Amino acid sequence: MDRADSSLELSCKSIEEKLEIPVLRLQLPLIENGSLVGVTDILTMEKVMYDRSKDKQITRVGITEKSDPILWEEVKRTRTQLVDILSTFDDVLADLVISSESFDAVTTADIIKAVHQVTLKQPLMDSVILYLPSPNQRNKHFTSFDENLCARAFKVRHDKQKGPLTFFRIYNGVFNKSQRIYSIQQEKAEQTGKLFVAYADDLQEVDSIGNGNIAVVSGLKQVMAGDLVTNSQTAAQRAKNKMLKLSSKKNSEVKEEGVESLFGVGPQIPEPVFFCSIEPPSLAYQTALEQALNELQREDPSLRVTHDSETGQTVLSGMGELHLEIIRDRILKEYKVNADLGPLQIAYWEAPKNKVTDTILVDTKIGNNKQMVNVKLSIIPTNKLVLSGDIMKLDKSPDAASNIANIFPKHLLAIRQGIEVGVTHGPKIGCRVVNTEVMLHMFEVGRGTSESVIAAAVTQLVQKLALKTHMYGQPRNVRQTSRQISNFHYRQERHLSAVLVSLIL
Template sequence: MNDCSLLRLNLTLISPSLSYSIDSIKTKLKANPVLLQIPIGSGKSFTGLVDLITRQKITWQGSSLAYDGRAFETSALQASDDPDVLQAASEARTTLIEQVADLDDDFAELLLGQYSENFDAVPAGKLQEAVRRVTLTRKGVPVLCGSSLKNKGVQPLLDAITAYLPAPNERNHDLVRWYKDDLCALAFKVVHDKQRGPLVFVRIYSGSMKAQSAVYNINRNGTERMSRLLLPFADQQIEIPSLSAGNIALTVGLKQTVTGDTIVSSKASAAAAVRRAEKEAESKSSSHRESSSLALAGVEVPEPVFFCSIEPPTLAKQADLEHALNCLQREDPSLKVRTDPDSGQTILCGMGELHIEIIHDRIKREYNIETHLGPLQVAYRETILQSATATDTLDRTLGDKRHVVTVELDVRALRESSTSCDVTFEEEVKTQLSADVKEAVENGVQSAYLQGPVLGFPVQGVKTVIQHVRLEPGTSAAMVSACVSRCMLKALKLAGGQVLEPVMALEVTVGEEYLSPVLADLSQRRGTVCDIQSRQENKVLLATVPLAEMMVSLSLKILR
């Protein structure tokens, strides 16, 4: 995990297994869980938890529908308590002490020195300090228990955040260090307000942010003026003059900033950070690598897998629909909107059926536009199976001007996991071509990537190498791009195209008596069974299924 974090287990599920939850954290999140609490009861009988560090019992007694989890009792474990709870707490605390000792050398020395005869006698304060060191060094992730339904366990969770997670000045982020005391913040959410316009949530990593000040957006390469600065408290905001590092602010007036953008105080501040990064670098290669990534890591959004057309009720509402879609795209980076070049329709691209349904509902509810959605379709891709070389010459006369260009290029398949497409030039070609011609060549290649040779789907996993470009004087950039696109189509056909179908990783938990019908249903959906595991009294089926076969959710017999 990239950041220090806390994990909280929800124990209101039916017959949850603590050990299974811990194992899931290890296998699915690739983290090293450090269990700090054990539950008292589970499911509907979950009433409290035991803090393994302090050996205290925390209980919530409310059971009515109006109970909000605010009232709770804290008491030390007594010999008169449930023997099973006492034994479980003792074993879990011993495991915790041994685990922390394996991860923290200072704590291990303390145990072997002062508490070698009785590990359980180690003070709670020493154990808590060791857990914090383990968290800060990212060797382990504290895990706590709770219930979201009745807010049980919320108070210990908040205490754990302040006890174990790092303060802003304890983070060793190279990028933030280069900015020193200058502003460096990350825009992580955008919300549109009808009266105030776009409201941008930012996390301040260094320096301070002030109202009525100009800030520089590294990703957009532009300066914007912030009119107001607000401190958010749930659904309330308090206007403030400034805010320092470590806080989350709500800004008003940043009209170009989107989710994932990095905001600094000025362009000069960004340039100074570049100089510091280059100064610290030990070689030219590392200097280039570091100085090219002065933006904070934003949100990594995969390509959409579903798309459908969206139309307004009348042409008079088209401009309003475009405005609504622009606002929603700023809020949601996973939403893509494009125009179909053949039909002129507006195409909505999202991550799933539910995602597109939510967007459709928000347009109706927040922007008062009754839109019509076309049939939902899966976003297929194309790639090539082998390398191929092609040459093409375009000779065309427009008016009294003759345009002649010859292109030779090579297409190669990238590794299977690659979802991008690259274009490079041979060294000799790169030095001969002007910047305008190179841009025209790249535009032609990118245009060819949009429609594959098999069924016209976008191409991925292909690398194009421009080997030769020759053009007569006066040949326009548009003709160069057209020739390159035509040559690309030839090469892609020669390389042997293949359609790629998105698949869904599926995990189905069923009783053993329903396993056969589920397997039959998956077979009808062209699914591939990867594994069948046992989990308590149930069977867990792991499979991959083509996304097109999952357009309609699994039948009720599977869900049951």
């Protein structure tokens, strides 16, 4: 109602036509000199005036026929219409109107009671009470951070002057400018820059922002949308231990699954549905295109940019044709690069049908260093869609618990990386393996063995397990071949860049 072109009559008419229900007007806008200065309370027949000064006081002034006859007639007519509409839905109010033979005899308390009754009788309100959670049932996870910061990054935007701007929703603690934060998902600490409060497109710099507010932070290079941040790694571990302790109690509102989800590897981003190649118009725009894709990936986690080692092309993956077209338009408008998109392809997947377990032992010597790693893994099919980052599971059985507990974090990271690489290309049609979990049963490593050797061994074992299980999937169009030279299969020429086609020919 604070807009110059607003109309209460048209708004009420639109609601009545679309929802096919009568509108109860409890207040009317009070306009002076083209500006909204308050409202008129139909029930109490008072003017509620807003003071726009720093005190922000509310003043109530009674409406009388002598002081403002035009407004008095409008309020009286609207109040009569309100009672008339309510009496058709509330029998008690209807009997009161009939017995008094006048709408003026109905008191404010009678109208409030009638509005309360007809509102509660609506099935929608019943559903709100029956099915939606109460404020007392709010998530209790973030209270485990005590006085420490707990904030979730929900948006990343790149500004030409300020650089990357990360938007945070603060759940607990205070966000200060130029403070050091720790990303639980990225497992990295970063120094923040300036702190802003967003007012539409305007950013106002502040020193600190408390919980329950939205903070805009500059200077972050690693934090992505969906990351949970706190003051330090110690604070994150302390909060996790506290929540796990609460989850072990009977009838606790904090569940272990919720704790693992909160401290997991990031938001559940669906796998891409379509993909296509993307190329700059010339080599002069290659650097600008790479910068654009890197920044857009931070802003949109559902966008994937990969490099195809077979063709040397950059592959753009997204949720659909419109999604990829929007990305192309943004690259053109914001980065001035007229990128070329290749033919759109469907991103098919592969999935296992049965559980397979195997072990790999690597015992070799590279230079003067002995490299030894012994790993036992299982590929387990699941009915649910398992996304990137959730594939590796740890064997919690009594036989494997002691061995798993002694694995160093850097070795676990190498194992996870090896599993991710191993499921990138399936054995049947070369597509990503999904709907599967890879469980780690046993791990042994020799002194001085590098993380790259561990990751390579795990990748080899995962691919070996994939060959043993029965995979199912559908072929991608991009896997069609046009010629075979020396047992190497090349993709169709229309899927290749001009440089690669000239090399093949």
